[in-house]
Amino acid sequence: MGERIGIYPGTFDPITLGHLDIIRRGAKLVDKLIIGVTTNPSKNPMFTPTERMDMVTRELATQGIENVSVIGFNALLMKFAEKQGASVIVRGLRAVADFEYEYQMAGMNQQLNDRIETIFLMADVSLQPIASKLVKEIALFGGDISDFVTPSVRDDVVARVDQLGRLGEY
Template sequence: MSAERIAVCPGSFDPVTLGHEDIIRRSFRFADRVIVAVAYSATQVKSGMFSVEERVEMIRDTFADEPRVQPMAFQGLLVDFAKSQGATIIVRGLRAVSDFEYEFQMALMNRKLWEAMETVFLAPDLEHSYLSSSLVRQIASLGGDVTPFVSPAVLRRLTERFGAR
């Protein structure tokens, strides 16, 4: 019997979008379980729209149909978190070439920190290639309709935060 292949898909997920959902669901092509790791980040200057706990709950609600998705919060180095969870794969979505330089550097550093760590880059579905959490936050905060960009669970939270749409 082969070992379970565990992937970590890290990010801020503030909020989780359909683009994130697409990347996470496609990760099952090479992973048996995906830990969606919401970062408590000391390196981020800005505070989030949603608390880390709220983001974990939104991910849990979004993936209620998928028991192989495990949302978790973490602090510290991603490789340390991954190692503690038995994960050896990091999944990152790349929307544009501009994402690649930073993500490539991080992938090499993570592998240097722990040689068993591999990073897999996934291109988004064309339908979601322009989508980002920051755009969703901005549209929602200005009263726009974000229905095409988020799951019903996330839409419910955004509606609670900003009022009826």
């Protein structure tokens, strides 16, 4: 049997402590974990695909996880997974609301390629409320995001908010 390759896909806009937790734990389950940074323009990203890939790469370097790489993609996830030789898709779950969507996606992906399994990892309890969308929203309103991202990601987000302008402050 060959090398077991997993894909952890997402927009990572920005990468959060929750993402890093799933990456750390997912990397233990496979020989090689590919972080697939997708474009997904429907999510109105704060950072470009290149900026997000660079951010994820930088954060992984500080974690000391050896068997993880970062690849950008703009394709159907299952096609990307096939091209990378992956046999596993890693997905993180924060709450029951995530499960319904992820369950539907896993079912559709299985219809597209039943040789690739989807595994779900529950986020650490302390990290479950963290969502990139909320991190950006808090930052855009001038709130402190230090509990949700690493210091370097916080600096990236604050710098981008300074460029974009805050939405308001109370």
